[in-house]
Amino acid sequence: MEIVPGKIVTEIRQYFYREESDQDYAYSITTRVPECFGSRVRCHRLEQTYTLGPLLLNTEVVLRTRSSLNNNKTLYTDDNGYQMMKRTHRKFTNNTVARNYFPMVRAAYIEDDLTRLVLVSDRAHGVSSQSNGQLEVMLHRRLWNDLAWNLGYNLTLNDSSVVRPTLWMMLGSIGATSKLYQREAIELQHRPVVMPIDQPRERERPWQEKKPRASSPVPSVVLPPNLHLLSLSIPGWNYSSSHDVHLNHVHSGMDLHSEPDYHRVLLRIMHLFEEGEDPEFSKPVTINLKDVLRGIGEVKVLEERSLTGTWDMSSLQRWKWKTEDNLETNNKKCWSCGDEAFTVTISPKEIRTFFVHFASRNF
Secondary structure, eight states, X not given: OEEEOOSSEEEEEEEEOSSXXXXXXXXXEEEEEEOOOSSOGGGGEEEEEEEEOSOOSSEEEEEEEEOSOOOTTOEEEESTTSSEEEEOOOOOSSOHHHHTOEEESSEEEEEOSSEEEEEEESSXXXXXXXXXXXXXXXXXXXXXXXOGGGTXXXXXXXXXXXXXXXXXXXXXXXXXXXXXXXXXXXXXXXXXXXXXXXXXXXXXXXXXXXXXXXXXXXXXXXXXXXXXXXXXXXXXXXXXXXXXXXXXXXXXXXXOOOOOOTTEEEEEEEEOSOTTSSTTTTSOEEEEHHHHGGGTOOEEEEEEEXXXXXXXXXXXXXXXXXXXXXXXXXXOOOSSOOGXXXXXXXXXXXXXXXXXXXXXXXX
């Protein structure tokens, strides 16, 4: 074990060997403990990165975390990164351990009346709670199944790869962790990419010859903390906003060359929290996209689309369900409306998709 102290973070490096005579380690765990005080976000989590593999045949590597939480072997896992599902431990005649493993796409937690233990991951894992106060994660496995009860199915997973998963762990009150783990999961899955860039030579700095523009600072694009910018991109296709017109072009058999429209941007915004998950962050959020995107350019038209971006929401014939709220959304397209046409409300766990048309002079 090696401890590397630092001003920002302290690393604890653990190496595991199969035999005392081995020169190379079989597994490693790097734990990063933040050196901070107060209520800053990074003070609430521990980070662990694992290096596992190649594994010996018929080996499973599990991270097992024990606590004093009285969770009655019940855990919660996310359903494809969205709704948290309650997973109750059940007894079976055969394979009770395996049949109480559940998929975790990015988050899982156990809790009692006061405290919650949360794990967020950068990739999908299997998780389980095999005893009270315990949360375990399947990190890697390599199996060769030749048993008679497999009924002829190939259950072999002869995976000889090396995996390097990362987990963030948070322990705190239910109220505090509810505010943190949704945003933390997004930050872990979308970590910044650090790339070394050679410093250019003096003669290769043409930007220094240009005079700085005399203008006010460009405002940044900022969303409320319970919203996430899921997509902001220029589609690689250009077709009519009417999907029926586009289909007619496709069915005509004509070789239509498609050019991207650089004045039309595909925007998706997602609400991170479920209804009732947090007293404040689980509320619907109303924003003005013209004001939010002012730092990019002047928004002229806002057009709501289906999740894939192919259908105009105003042309969809959707089934209507009887709900308690019956929330109405503003999905109209307006080329000469006031600011109310750019005001949208995003409900808990809702994803709304738009075509944002900018003024030509911004590009």
